[in-house]
Amino acid sequence: MKICSLSIFAVFFAISVLAEPPSVEKIAENELPSLLAIYKDIHSHPELSAHEEHTSALIAKQLRAAGCAVTEHFGIYNKPELKGYGVIGIMKNGDGPTVLVRTDMDALPVEEETGLPYASKITTKNDEGKDVPVMHACGHDAHIAAFIGTARALAKLKDHWHGTIMFVAQPAEETGNGARALLKAGLYTQFGKPDFALGFHDKADLVTGHIGVTEGYTYANVDSVDITVRGMGGHGAYPHKTKDPIVLSAEIINALQTIASRENNPLDPIVVTVGSIHGGTKHNIIPDEVKMQLTVRTYKADVRERVLAAIDRIAKGCATVAGVPPERTPIMTLRKDEFCPATYNNPELTKRLVAVWKKSLGNENVEIVDPTMGGEDFSEYSLPDHSIPAVDFHIGAVDPVKIADSKKTGTPLPSLHSSKFAPVPEPTIRIGVIGMTDAVLELMKK
Ligand SMILES: [Zn+2]
């Protein structure tokens, strides 16, 4: 009798344990050792943009193991010599919404100086054939580990969501053309247009365990502009017989500063940076032309149009004032292939996810952070008119002691892309898995 009642109790206990939904935190904790091993493997074997051959194969294998239908070698670049290494993993679970979850996977031509035991020692040839070191200096390796952890967690939580998850491992984020290559290859025509798009990025000044997010614009439109300033060259001793493009370039560069300071509404952030200027060969020769390269950052589409038009107008206007004949007017070229649109976090969706994260992580672990004038091609997934609600959130990656020290001493912490930057892996991956899994569950819950 006693044995019988004990066994009934055991059955009840087992049923009640089974009915309890497994916590996302618990799943993340259990997966961490394996995700950490994946992270270290990828960290020590980084690959440059559009060369993510081994990284993408590893991700494909992991997504398959998590139960996704996987398509590899996805993506078509405008440059036909580049191979698409995109990986799309589809996890179906009945009818319901489609949610896109994105990780990036490329590394940078940086020589690692973190001193970590799993630091990269890899060198490779870049697309120009030059030997370069390679490092995951932007933390995309941590994104990959958290992305795989999210796929594993959601596979285990299938009783709690319905619909289709589109896991997208995107190549070439650093060169700004990877998302476009996937869309060009038919991401949305082949796999369906998602109802929501979610992405994450580690943040080099956010403490581990925290999620940071910005409502509205979070990254800028990025335009790359070339200007060829043409003059009429000659001997350095006889400037009166020339039209000097070097002096003219100096005038143009100074006048460009008035776009931000005098022409633009100060409430609309913009940046116009001349990052490169080349002209001339020798002390005593006035050259025929000077070449300049600019990066132009804006948020709103109409502001972007006005700033680009102002650059063209100022360059040509300065040339006219300098007496350069019309046939030698400056040539401004917008590198359309390199354009990266602004990332806009849908305000309603952001508010919804902030509420979810505050509930699961605690109010103190969710921060509203400032937008930046950096660029991120995650924006492509919400399409040009932001018609697909999207959120790209930040995951904390830095030891809180280091942040406190940096505030005290004024010594800046290594930024993303620094040879000394590396996230603290365990808590960064953990918060990535929890933050992304919670977000997907909220949008797909039964
Ligand atoms: Zn980066």
Ligand SMILES: [Zn+2]
């Ligand atoms: Zn990055």
